[in-house]
Amino acid sequence: MSISIAPSAEQERIVAAIEEHFSRLDAADDSMAAPSLRAAQLLESALQAELRTAKLHSQPLSDFLTEQLANGRSVPTAAEYGLPVLRLTCLKNGWVDTSESKQGNFGEIDHRRYQVESGDFLISRGNGSLHLVGIGGLVPHGAHSVAYPDTLIRARVDPSRLRPEFLSLIWNSRIIRRQLESQARTTAGIYKVNQSMIGNVLLPAPSPGVQDRITRRLELVRQTILQLDAGVDRYHLRSASLRRSILSTAFSGRLVPQNPDDEPASVLLKRIAASQTTEPKRRGPRHDQ
Numbered sequence: 001m002s003i004s005i006a007p008s009a010e011q012e013r014i015v016a017a018i019e020e021h022f023s024r025l026d027a028a029d030d031s032m033a034a035p036s037l038r039a040a041q042l043l044e045s046a047l048q049a050e051l052r053t054a055k056l057h058s059q060p061l062s063d064f065l066t067e068q069l070a071n072g073r074s075v076p077t078a079a080e081y082g083l084p085v086l087r088l089t090c091l092k093n094g095w096v097d098t099s100e101s102k103q104g105n106f107g108e109i110d111h112r113r114y115q116v117e118s119g120d121f122l123i124s125r126g127n128g129s130l131h132l133v134g135i136g137g138l139v140p141h142g143a144h145s146v147a148y149p150d151t152l153i154r155a156r157v158d159p160s161r162l163r164p165e166f167l168s169l170i171w172n173s174r175i176i177r178r179q180l181e182s183q184a185r186t187t188a189g190i191y192k193v194n195q196s197m198i199g200n201v202l203l204p205a206p207s208p209g210v211q212d213r214i215t216r217r218l219e220l221v222r223q224t225i226l227q228l229d230a231g232v233d234r235y236h237l238r239s240a241s242l243r244r245s246i247l248s249t250a251f252s253g254r255l256v257p258q259n260p261d262d263e264p265a266s267v268l269l270k271r272i273a274a275s276q277t278t279e280p281k282r283r284g285p286r287h288d289q
Helices: 008-053 164-171 174-183 195-199 208-251 265-278
Strands: 057-060 083-086 101-104 121-124 136-138 152-155 185-187 190-192 202-205
Touching (some): 008 164, 008 174, 121 164, 136 164, 164 174, 164 208, 174 202
Antiparallel strands (some): 057 202, 083 101
């Protein structure tokens, strides 16, 4: 197989052009992340302000459960047909994106035990990043039939006492994160929380009416964050496509203008080969007998 090699001077120009284009994309990546971060900080500040003004007390999550916390089930990927099983990436800003799934083969396992319902709250029980372990998301209304894997824990709460939407709003806030991160244990570089830790998490528990009021006030901010994040995701796909296009253009010789005065790479390679053949061989040290 023959490989076309650009002259060394052109190679240097190509590398410089790639670095320039990539540095611009890196700067754009950083600027795109800033609005989402500021919006998330605004939501956190607004939530803390609402909780300070509300009359509330703290209760463990276990007090609000209608059934025990339950781990999901991981199964082999189905070759063709199967039941969709959520991926860990389904947790997004307090919600579960049920499109983040793969086909699972449950075989003889009763899959109904692991199917999620609207109002279920799913919690990550392990992650390589401390700030992501224990994050949670609410299964929205109208979600299609999907199961959850053993990397997630399901919580079902009594909505007459704890609104699932309010739980979704507060779960990823600092007041909950501090508790989970202080209890998480690490094994082989993976931070983990278990059902006992999650059940003992103390929740700010105002009356259901106050929960509804806080949720209504802050939902607009959260929807704005979701829209910003969706835009950032689309941008990152575009950025990755541009990077591939830059490399493709570079390797096809179309990124920088060619200079006919550049020494061809073939000449350089021949000169290197010639110098190696004419260079005297080094003799090893002489040993007198």
